[in-house]
Amino acid sequence: MAHVSVVSVFYNRSKWVKETAESLQNQTYDDYEILLVDDGSTDDTLEQLKQFEDHRTRVITAPNQGFVNAINNAIDQASGDYIAIHGSGDTALPDRLRLQSQLLDTRPDVGVVGCHSEIVTLQSSRPPFVTGSSFDGDAREHLLKHNPFHHGEVMFRRDLFYKVGKYRPFFVCAQDRDLWCRLSYHTKFVVLDDVLYRKYAKMPGSVSADPHRLLLQRYLSDFAVFCHSECLDGRTDPLDRYGLQGALTKPPSRELSKSLFLIGSRFAADGDLDNARTFYRHAYQESGYLPARVLLFVSQSLPQLLLWASTTYRRLLRLTQKRTAADSKP
Incomplete structure (x- = not known):
């Protein structure tokens, strides 16, 4: 033992x-x-x-x-x-x-x-x-x-x-x-x-390395939170109440849209516009999230502009991380 x-x-x-x-x-x-x-x-x-x-x-x-x-x-x-x-x-x-x-x-x-x-x-x-x-x-x-x-x-x-x-x-x-x-x-x-x-x-x-599994993971995580919120409000867990069909009871989630939008932006920063578009599309379809609709349009009509903006943002972020790491050293 x-x-x-x-x-x-x-x-x-x-x-x-x-x-x-x-x-x-x-x-x-x-x-x-x-x-x-x-x-x-x-x-x-x-x-x-x-x-x-x-x-x-x-x-x-x-x-x-x-x-x-x-x-x-x-x-x-x-x-x-x-x-x-x-x-x-x-x-x-x-x-x-x-x-x-x-x-x-x-x-x-x-x-x-x-x-x-x-x-x-x-x-x-x-x-x-x-x-x-x-x-x-x-x-x-x-x-x-x-x-x-x-x-x-x-x-x-x-x-x-x-x-x-x-x-x-x-x-x-x-x-x-x-x-x-x-x-x-x-x-x-x-x-x-x-x-x-x-x-x-x-x-x-891993999930983080597979865009399809990552997308599924975000939807399932959001449904887990919905089940939790239902229980907090004194209602029965939808999965326990309805079985697998309980997933159909989940309303649109702005939090999920924001999460999918951020993942799409990370793909854009890595130069992967196909997956960026996929996540932007799902983010917009989930709750009508306007920033996702805008970047979906840009990724389709002005892809080079999105790549330039994403690359610039990533470089600035890395500079900030390096400075933060340097400042934290004794």
Whole structure:
């Protein structure tokens, strides 16, 4: 029996196994187990994972069943009081498990704890940056506007996970936002000030690297928030009440439009006008968001102007980030 169970699900990420596994095995904490899950990979991910099996590390494998089913099944096999999720390919800094479990040990009112994270964007000249907003308290209202965590940085109480019914498979690539919403009725959340996690953005096969999955993720995340808002107002969760058809009850969302618009602008800044147009179109169709309609028109009629404006903005942003990083150095 371990106090903390770390669960990390891999699918076709063999070259990222070593960094993740070594970071988890080199923690400044002793009372934990590691469950490395191969979700039916077609490359040599399973063979790479098996190289790290030891007294603390177990490898679980099964035919491909998708991330949500794979992680639910892995947690069913865990022995820990606390579950630490870990993104495949990401890195846990040495004190992660110790500080997060210490918080849960000393704060019985807290059931979910995250941290600040360093973000490394692959295949990009953008410098690494730290993200995360410190938080401590009731997250029910906060979750209507913000997801306080990256999924892989979180540790939560296993008994609460089962109390709310685990991850819901409907949410595919927004399972974390839905879980946090449901957990928020039963416990407080904390985001530690410490940088304890390194996340690699736009990793091959990830949601952030696949425009189609990213679009789906935004719609599902928005529906999770709608379900949450219905419950906050004393109504039944639409997914529980109507099943899959509950998604049809979601009204247009200006917040979703803004999110899709910003993603489209990032694609434009990278010179990817096809995906920029796709996100601008969805942003406008969702709630008639006028800025999206304007940039959709510009991307179709004056594409070079949009590319120039986006490139200029990105350069100014990078200069600002570099100056901020330089000013923060002792």
